[in-house]
Amino acid sequence: GIVSNIVSICVFFKMGVQDSVTLSFFFLSISDFAYLSITTVCAVCAIIGYGPDGLKIYPLNVKDFTYWIAVIFYNVAMFLRVFIAVGRCCLVALPLHFKNMFTKRRTLLVVYLITLSVVAMRVPMLTTQIWVGVPDPRTNSTNIALRRTDGYTVILTVQDILNRNVITWLCFLTVLLSFLILATALRKAARFRHSAKST
Numbered sequence: 001g002i003v004s005n006i007v008s009i010c011v012f013f014k015m016g017v018q019d020s021v022t023l024s025f026f027f028l029s030i031s032d033f034a035y036l037s038i039t040t041v042c043a044v045c046a047i048i049g050y051g052p053d054g055l056k057i058y059p060l061n062v063k064d065f066t067y068w069i070a071v072i073f074y075n076v077a078m079f080l081r082v083f084i085a086v087g088r089c090c091l092v093a094l095p096l097h098f099k100n101m102f103t104k105r106r107t108l109l110v111v112y113l114i115t116l117s118v119v120a121m122r123v124p125m126l127t128t129q130i131w132v133g134v135p136d137p138r139t140n141s142t143n144i145a146l147r148r149t150d151g152y153t154v155i156l157t158v159q160d161i162l163n164r165n166v167i168t169w170l171c172f173l174t175v176l177l178s179f180l181i182l183a184t185a186l187r188k189a190a191r192f193r194h195s196a197k198s199t
Helices: 002-015 020-049 059-093 104-127 154-197
Strands: 128-136 141-148
Touching: 002 141, 020 059, 020 104, 020 128, 059 104, 059 141, 059 154, 104 128, 104 154
Parallel strands: none
Antiparallel strands: 128 141
């Protein structure tokens, strides 16, 4: 996954990100790459966390905190996929109406708004986890640990309901609807071409 995303980023960059489609896929590759890289860090921290003690920072805490950063990139990629699906649907189903709608500048604006929105959704989750020093009497030193504030459980519940259920299903249904409209439009176009050839 990481290697294929690096290849995709390089390919799209060399092609030149001059149009909406290439730009969308370029940012999608970057989001996927960031997500996979951060989840790799999470996996390594999880493995180290079950090893012997003695580290100044708890690896499982690093995993728990970086997971939410990874989810930011996961959600950005999810919304970009929806944007790409809706864009393709509009350009195929109603090309004359949307011919000039998906420009490079508007695509950049959409990517910017998606990223800002996703970060805003995750800020409460990140701010309810605070890095603190924890004295270790065995070594007479201070370790760094992750402390969760009182509102963590409530915010986690809201995050689970909204992001893992409502938003995910809305994105899935939007992509499915776009696919159905696209398939119907292509079928109609194929029938029209077939009838034009036969007359």
